[in-house]
Amino acid sequence: MSAQTLTCGVRPAPPCNGRRQAPRASPRAFRCHAAAAPAVGTSLRDRQARAFAPWCAQGSRRTPIRRPPTYSRPSTLAQVSPAPSSSKATEQVRVAVLGASGYTGEEVVRLLSQHPHFTITAMTGNREAGKEFSEVFPHLRTAPAVPRLTKIEDVAWEGVDAAFCCLPHGTTQEVVAGLPRHVKVVDLSADFRLRDPALYAEWYGGEHRAVALQGEVAYGLTELHREAVRSARVVANPGCYPTSVQLPLVPLLAAGLILPRDIIIDAKSGVSGAGRSAKVNLLYTEATEGMNAYGVGKHRHMPEIEQGLTDAAGEQVTVSFTPHLIPMTRGMESDCYVRLADGVSVEDLRAALETKYANEPFVHVLPAGIVPQTHHVRGTNYNHIQVFKDRQSGRAIVISVIDNLVKGASGQAIQNLNIMCGMPETTGLLQQALFP
Ligand SMILES: NC(=O)C1=CN([C@@H]2O[C@H](COP(=O)(O)OP(=O)(O)OC[C@H]3O[C@@H](n4cnc5c(N)ncnc54)[C@H](OP(=O)(O)O)[C@@H]3O)[C@@H](O)[C@H]2O)C=CC1
Numbered sequence: 001m002s003a004q005t006l007t008c009g010v011r012p013a014p015p016c017n018g019r020r021q022a023p024r025a026s027p028r029a030f031r032c033h034a035a036a037a038p039a040v041g042t043s044l045r046d047r048q049a050r051a052f053a054p055w056c057a058q059g060s061r062r063t064p065i066r067r068p069p070t071y072s073r074p075s076t077l078a079q080v081s082p083a084p085s086s087s088k089a090t091e092q093v094r095v096a097v098l099g100a101s102g103y104t105g106e107e108v109v110r111l112l113s114q115h116p117h118f119t120i121t122a123m124t125g126n127r128e129a130g131k132e133f134s135e136v137f138p139h140l141r142t143a144p145a146v147p148r149l150t151k152i153e154d155v156a157w158e159g160v161d162a163a164f165c166c167l168p169h170g171t172t173q174e175v176v177a178g179l180p181r182h183v184k185v186v187d188l189s190a191d192f193r194l195r196d197p198a199l200y201a202e203w204y205g206g207e208h209r210a211v212a213l214q215g216e217v218a219y220g221l222t223e224l225h226r227e228a229v230r231s232a233r234v235v236a237n238p239g240c241y242p243t244s245v246q247l248p249l250v251p252l253l254a255a256g257l258i259l260p261r262d263i264i265i266d267a268k269s270g271v272s273g274a275g276r277s278a279k280v281n282l283l284y285t286e287a288t289e290g291m292n293a294y295g296v297g298k299h300r301h302m303p304e305i306e307q308g309l310t311d312a313a314g315e316q317v318t319v320s321f322t323p324h325l326i327p328m329t330r331g332m333e334s335d336c337y338v339r340l341a342d343g344v345s346v347e348d349l350r351a352a353l354e355t356k357y358a359n360e361p362f363v364h365v366l367p368a369g370i371v372p373q374t375h376h377v378r379g380t381n382y383n384h385i386q387v388f389k390d391r392q393s394g395r396a397i398v399i400s401v402i403d404n405l406v407k408g409a410s411g412q413a414i415q416n417l418n419i420m421c422g423m424p425e426t427t428g429l430l431q432q433a434l435f436p
């Protein structure tokens with residue numbers, strides 16, 4: 001496609017050079033770097049161009065906003081001073097990060113430091129409220145300036161267009177239900193993932209306290225629910241294990257290539273999957289140089305996985321799922337043992353997945369024989385998938401790796417908000433892996 005640009009009639013965002021810059025002195029038309037979409041097109045670029053157009057169109061309706069305090073990088077975040085009153089309004093989506101003092105919140109902030117159109121205007125912590133973000137996470141002191149951590153009740157919501165909710169499950173539902181309706185929400189917790197309130201009560205130990213809202217939430221496994229995400233106000237970001245399992249298995253079940261029974265999932269997670277809170281099993285002495293299964297036969301991600309696989313299969317799917325904690329900081333691998341449908345080969349599974357994800361920027365079916373490694377997706381929003389033949393006839397082994405904090409949480413959350421705001425979903429997310 002030719003590199004046409006669309007002129008959208010809204011103010012410019014700063015160039016995406018990894019540093020936020022001072023607002024320009026005079027407004028000019030914002031030239032969206034999206035090609036004009038043809039009537040029909042299936043390439044990733046075509047789809048991105050179409051996806052970007054609505055955001056541009058909205059731009060003229062959106063109230064221009066002021067940048068939050070300063071974009072000229074101070075030597076420390078604590079030295080941030082308010083923007084001068086003469087600074088020009090700039091078209092940006094103003095974002096709150098609730099739970100910014102936790103691991104997924106931190107990861108949202110880290111990734112947004114490279115995002116040209118999302119500006120963080122509010123950040124919250126609980127125990128850490130009142131601190132500068134750089135006190136809590138000194139490694140981000142050189143990132144673009146961000147506001148001080150506050151309590152949720154102190155957020156000025158009139159200055160927020162969208163929120164990443166990175167709070168523990170169980171504490172989230174009332175917070176999200178209480179947000180003003182103009183705020184788009186991506187909830188990283190488990191509170192809105194299960195459609196059936198009875199199932200939620202069974203697995204999460206209590207009645208859901210925002211059932212009415214639960215009915216209008218889209219499940220944000222982006223590659224499989226993109227259209228629902230596009231029009232949603234609230235998106236439930238999937239769990240990390242459910243992301244790694246559903247991306248390979250849903251297309252195979254939907255196509256009838258594997259059977260909806262005898263699915264065994266053996267999964268491993270890095271320790272950051274458990275968050276930043278102090279727990280004995282997360283002590284270095286307890287987590288290093290060993291591994292252990294946990295939640296055996298009762299992990300709360302089972303109903304979430306089964307919800308997605310059942311939808312795909314059109315009949316009830318019940319899985320055997322055993323997660324393990326392994327001594328690495330981040331990364332997740334799910335090894336899925338599946339039964340082939342009659343007459344189907346392992347090559348058919350690979351071909352189906354290759355076709356399904358051919359134009360997806362973040363899901364990659366590796367060349368035959370290459371073993372996925374968590375190292376190769378570390379710090380990225382990518383999912384690597386491979387399919388192997390099992391020695392047991394009629395079975396296959398599907399391996400899927402992600403970074404639990406990125407595609408398993410904060411990266412996918414940004415991917416979803418990009419779509420909800422009509423931007424190319426890859427915006428700010430094309431980092432390559434940190435390797436070795
Ligand atoms: N870690 C992961 O790999 C993944 C996590 N998730 C989900 O994302 C959510 C966040 O996880 P994660 O970042 O790992 O968790 P952390 O424990 O690292 O962070 C939790 C955050 O929530 C704040 N918080 C805790 N309790 C309250 C409260 N009662 N009221 C207000 N704020 C509170 C904490 O503040 P403070 O520290 O200041 O007390 C902190 O900012 C969870 O629901 C988790 O299950 C989803 C996918 C993957």
Ligand SMILES: CC(=O)N[C@@H](CCC(=O)OP(=O)(O)O)C(=O)O
Binds near residue numbers: 169188240269270323
């Ligand atoms: C290692 C570890 O403890 N991992 C977490 C999963 C993290 C995740 O995705 O959890 P949510 O459903 O809470 O969002 C666990 O097993 O509970």
